[in-house]
Every structure is written in structure tokens, then in C-alpha cells.
Amino acid sequence: MATVKLGENTVNLIGELPAVGDNAPDFTYVKPDLSDAKFSDSQGKVRIIMALPSLDTGTCAAETRAFNEKLASYDNVEGIVMSKDLPFAAKRFCELEGITNVTAGSDFRHGEFSKAYNIEMAEAVMKGFFARAVWVVDGEGTIKYLELVESVGQEPDYDSALEAINNAG
Numbered sequence: 001m002a003t004v005k006l007g008e009n010t011v012n013l014i015g016e017l018p019a020v021g022d023n024a025p026d027f028t029y030v031k032p033d034l035s036d037a038k039f040s041d042s043q044g045k046v047r048i049i050m051a052l053p054s055l056d057t058g059t060c061a062a063e064t065r066a067f068n069e070k071l072a073s074y075d076n077v078e079g080i081v082m083s084k085d086l087p088f089a090a091k092r093f094c095e096l097e098g099i100t101n102v103t104a105g106s107d108f109r110h111g112e113f114s115k116a117y118n119i120e121m122a123e124a125v126m127k128g129f130f131a132r133a134v135w136v137v138d139g140e141g142t143i144k145y146l147e148l149v150e151s152v153g154q155e156p157d158y159d160s161a162l163e164a165i166n167n168a169g
Contacts, residue, residue, distance in 0.1 A: 001014075001015060001016065001122075002012060002016055002017055002118065002131075002148060004014070004121070004131045004132070004148065004149070004150065004151065005095065005150055005151040005152065005154055006121070006124055006125075006126055006151075006152050006153075007153070009124060011121050011122070011123055011124045011126065011131075011152075012121075012122045012123055013118055013119060013121060013122060013131055013155060014114070014118050014119075014120045014121075014122045015118030016118055017118050017119060017133060017146060017148060018116070018135070018143055018146070019146060020143050020144065020145060020146050021143065022142070022143050023141050023142060023143070024039070024047075024049075024135065024137040024141050024142070024143050025039075025116035026038060026040045026116075026119065027037050027039050027107075027110070027112035027113040027117075027158060028110045028112050029082065029105035029106060029107060029110065029112070029113060030087050030105065030106040030107075030108065030109045030110070031103060031104070031105065031106075031121075032087045032088075032091035032094060032103075032104050032106075033091070034087050035089070036109075036110075037062070037103075037105070039080070040141075042064065042078040043139070043141065044137055044139045045076050045077060045078045045139055046074075046077045046078070046136065046137070046138055046165055046168045046169050047077070047078045047079075047080065047091050047136070047137045048067070048071070048077065048078070048079050048080070048134065048135070048136050048137075048161065048165060049080050049082060049117075049133075049134070049135045049137070050063060050064070050067060050079065050080070050081045050082065050102070050133075050156070051082045051083070051113075051119045051130045051131065051132065051133045051134075051135075052064075052081065052082070052130060052132050053082050053083065053126060053129040053131075053152060054083055054084070054085050054129065055081070055083060055085050055089065055090060055093045055104065055124050055130070056085070056089065056093075056111065059132075059152075059153055059154070059155060060083070060132075061093070061097070062096070062155060063081075063132070063155050063156065064081050064093075064099060064102065064104075064121060065097055065099070066155070066158055067079055067081070067101075067102055067158070067161075067167070068097075068098075068099045068100065068101045069101075070099040070103050070158060070162060071102060072101045074165065076118055076139075076169065077141055077165055077169075078103070079101060079102035079103065080102065080103050080105045081102050081103070081104050081105065082105045082106075082113050082130065083104075083105075083106065083107070083129075083130060084106065084107050084108050084109060084114075084128070084129065084130065085104070085106055085108070086106060086108055087104075087106050087108075090104035090105075090106060091104070094097065100129075107130075114130065117133075117135075119131055119133055121152075126152065131147065131148065131149070131152055132148075132149040132152055132154070133147060133148045133149060133156075134146070134147045134149075134156045134161050136161060136164040136165055136168055137168070138168040138169075139168075144164050144167065144168040145160070145161060145164030147160065147161065154158065154167045
């Protein structure tokens, strides 16, 4: 079982995360317009999945803005920010922040992402929310990079994620 820090406390996740070299599990998520999409819909592109607790937190908002900016220069990369936020909140956030280079995906309806990626916190005050992690998946569906951010309150290592994107293409 994977763990992260939430403040000073160690928190268990619901299981082990898909690792580098694994085939990335497919999942259905809800887009801000309430339509369903499948991760496999973007097969053939390099994909980056950013799991985070909620777009309504400062660190998650900063991460989403940063990846939105950094992915603007890539043509064949699909960015998906996954949380359990309702699509209405995700849509509002993306419109207010000008987020156009990543898709805000919600796991609220199907729960497939949390089950397939085991990223949900299993205990404590944030039980049920996602921990912070980044996966880079090549066009064939193989995970090329994983960062489970040690502390939920920290931003990920953007440079390493971008290096993995560059190497996955």
C-alpha cells in the first residue's frame, strides 16, 4: 500500500499505484461539459495524468495552471487533471483561469480512475480524496513516468514530468 504525507501525518492510499513499465489502465471520466470520455480516446498521443485532491485548493490550482502553461508548446500531448471535483466546479475554474491545454476530468460519476490507479486516500480527514501524483503515458499506453508526490501539499516535479513527456514522444 502506497503512502503520502498529509501535514505531519502519514496516510495510506487504497493500494499500489500503476508503475513505470505497466500498461496504463483505461478509465472513464466526466468532462466539464458533463460528457463522458475514456482515457483510451487519446491513444496514440503522449498523455499526462495529474491526480490531485481538488481544484479548489491553492496547490492544486497552481499545479493545474503550471501544467496548462507548460503543455501549451506541445502538439501531440493530452493533459488530464483528475479529481473528484464536480464538473460544474471544474468548468468554472477552467473558464476563470483560462485553462485550455489540459482537460479537467472528474471521477465523481464512475469511480473508475480511483479504482484503477489506487490514488485515493484511505483514511484521515482527506479520506476519499486523491493524493497528488503524475503519470506520463506513451502513445502505446505504457507508463513511462510516475511521481507520487511525497506530501499532498507539495507541487510535483514539473521538470522531470516534462523530460518524461519529451522522452515518451
